[in-house]
Amino acid sequence: MTTRWTRKDLLGLRELSADEINFILDTADAFKQVGTREIKKVPSLRGKTLVNFFVEPSTRTRTSFELAALRLSADVINISATTSSLTKGETLKDTARNLEALHADIFVLRHGSAGAPQFLANRLKASVINAGDGAHEHPTQALLDLYTIREKRRQIAGLHVAIVGDILFSRVARSNIFGLLKLGARVTLVGPSTLVPREFEKLGVEISHKIDEVLPKADVVNLLRIQHERQRREYFPGIGEYIRFFGLTKERAKLLKADCLIMHPGPINRGVEIDSEVADGLHSVILNQVTNGLAVRMAVLYLCGGISA
Numbered sequence: 056m057t058t059r060w061t062r063k064d065l066l067g068l069r070e071l072s073a074d075e076i077n078f079i080l081d082t083a084d085a086f087k088q089v090g091t092r093e094i095k096k097v098p099s100l101r102g103k104t105l106v107n108f109f110v111e112p113s114t115r116t117r118t119s120f121e122l123a124a125l126r127l128s129a130d131v132i133n134i135s136a137t138t139s140s141l142t143k144g145e146t147l148k149d150t151a152r153n154l155e156a157l158h159a160d161i162f163v164l165r166h167g168s169a170g171a172p173q174f175l176a177n178r179l180k181a182s183v184i185n186a187g188d189g190a191h192e193h194p195t196q197a198l199l200d201l202y203t204i205r206e207k208r209r210q211i212a213g214l215h216v217a218i219v220g221d222i223l224f225s226r227v228a229r230s231n232i233f234g235l236l237k238l239g240a241r242v243t244l245v246g247p248s249t250l251v252p253r254e255f256e257k258l259g260v261e262i263s264h265k266i267d268e269v270l271p272k273a274d275v276v277n278l279l280r281i282q283h284e285r286q287r288r289e290y291f292p293g294i295g296e297y298i299r300f301f302g303l304t305k306e307r308a309k310l311l312k313a314d315c316l317i318m319h320p321g322p323i324n325r326g327v328e329i330d331s332e333v334a335d336g337l338h339s340v341i342l343n344q345v346t347n348g349l350a351v352r353m354a355v356l357y358l359c360g361g362i363s364a
């Protein structure tokens with residue numbers, strides 16, 4: 056392998072090359088091996104301090120980054136919006152600079168505003184890892200999705216991936232689109248026209264508003280939650296209507312290819328974008344995604360943490 060990692064930050068997949076993405080996935084392979092050993096810890100980040108800074112709620116990403124850092128022997132500090140001095144009016148930059156003064160080496164940031172990780176990365180010597188910024192990007196989610204597809208189907212090039220649901224407000228969709236296209240997949244976005252506007256075609260994807268036409272042709276179906284917290288108006292008549300036209304119901308799942316992978320970044324709204332029988336069924340790799348997130352995040356922390364000053 057000739058690729059060398061030179062970035063202190065991971066802010067999105069838009070700016071990464073296919074070689075860099077593959078390098079992260081190959082590094083994650085090595086860390087997945089570490090997870091099978093009796094002693095699951097390596098000393099790679101011993102002496103480094105990671106700040107897990109979550110200004111928006113999270114279950115999977117926050118715990119996965121914390122566990123990844125602990126497995127790499129880093130010290131970890133968890134900060135949430137409600138327990139930090141952000142509630143007293145301190146700016147994000149001041150909070151981060153104060154933590155850097157305590158010699159934090161890596162910041163993992165989830166924030167409701169697109170561009171917040173970039174803002175910090177430009178001002179700090181420490182590494183900044185984007186754990187989801189507004190409706191912009193969620194790079195480690197897309198990397199773990201790519202890793203899971205590659206693990207199950209050996210290669211990503213040539214696969215047809217359908218991403219279904221609330222694309223307009225989804226950082227997961229954006230990062231997946233960039234990563235999948237760079238690695239040679241065909242991508243179709245599916246959902247109501249209000250949440251899947253034609254503008255996305257400029258990125259190089261196809262658009263469909265008819266899920267029943269796409270499901271029989273897809274190798275992977277990645278379902279997304281409706282992100283009510285980001286929507287400022289109604290984008291479809293109601294949940295019942297959404298399920299009728301776009302929900303992956305038990306009946307609709309009969310249209311899937313026998314070897315189709317069903318993915319979901321979580322949290323799942325069972326009975327809305329996906330029926331329980333499908334989420335827990337034979338096609339589902341949803342919990343494999345969570346498991347793989349640990350190895351992928353170990354790889355990202357190892358690579359970026361090795362560059363930070």
Ligand code: CP
Pocket residue numbers: 112113114115116117187196320321322
């Ligand atoms: N997929 C994901 O980002 O989940 P959390 O919001 O629980 O971190």
